[in-house]
Amino acid sequence: MSIALIVFLALVGALLLYGILIYNNLVRLKHAVSKAWSNIDVLLKQRHDELPKLVETCRQYMKFEQETLERVMRARNAVQAAREAHDVPDLGMAEGELRLGLGNLFAVAEAYPELKANETFQHLQARISGLESSIADRREFYNESVNANNVRIEQFPDVIVANMFGFRSADLLEFSEQEKADVNIGKLFGSH
Numbered sequence: 108m109s110i111a112l113i114v115f116l117a118l119v120g121a122l123l124l125y126g127i128l129i130y131n132n133l134v135r136l137k138h139a140v141s142k143a144w145s146n147i148d149v150l151l152k153q154r155h156d157e158l159p160k161l162v163e164t165c166r167q168y169m170k171f172e173q174e175t176l177e178r179v180m181r182a183r184n185a186v187q188a189a190r191e192a193h194d195v196p197d198l199g200m201a202e203g204e205l206r207l208g209l210g211n212l213f214a215v216a217e218a219y220p221e222l223k224a225n226e227t228f229q230h231l232q233a234r235i236s237g238l239e240s241s242i243a244d245r246r247e248f249y250n251e252s253v254n255a256n257n258v259r260i261e262q263f264p265d266v267i268v269a270n271m272f273g274f275r276s277a278d279l280l281e282f283s284e285q286e287k288a289d290v291n292i293g294k295l296f297g298s299h
Contacts, residue, residue, distance in 0.1 A: 129268040136256040140277045143249035147280070150245060151190050154238045158183045161231040165212065168222035175215050179208040195278035202242075203282040209235065246280050253277040 162176050169176065182205035189198035213232065216222050223229075257276040260269035268274075 125264075126268055129265050130272060133256075133259060133265065133269055133272070133274050136252070136259055137274060139252045140249070140256050143245065143252040147242060147245045147249055148190060150238055150242045151186065154235060154242070155183060155187055155190075157231060157235055157238070161212075161228070161235060164225060164228045164231060165216065165222060168219045168225070168228075169215065172215050175208070175212055179205065179212055182208045195280050199281045202280075206239070206282070209239070250279050250281075253279050 158179065162179055165172070166176055182201060185201035186198065186205050189195075189201045216228070216232075253276075259265050260274050260276060
């Protein structure tokens, strides 16, 4: 065997090994995104189950705030539909609506001292607030995983392996600008 052939085979073997390492890293990143999404999904399901209890508790006290309660339930249903469809951009928009609706609900609840004193309401409010914090934490982790995945599949030479094996970018979970805005307390209580 000639030295040129040995060098050629060693080079091909090294390139093949390097390609396998890239492939395995891309698989790891893809599964990290899936795992991060699953963590968010569990929390969304838990919150989905708690919201009807909160709305029903509020409905007993807030006779004149039906629009606020219905808005929360519509947003809840939109989140559920986007979650089930794995539509991350729509989920982000629906989450913004839901968070805004919950903010409005909790702000309006301030006007109902008996509701605020209700043990069930206090428990559900604390539970949902805890879930909201957990979702925010998991969203950050999910977006970090997505970013690592997306950067890696665009970098050279990883882009070659990513294109060969069909690795795709994932969508960031971003919330709407409406959710980031402050709640207009004056509008909630009818003052201008």
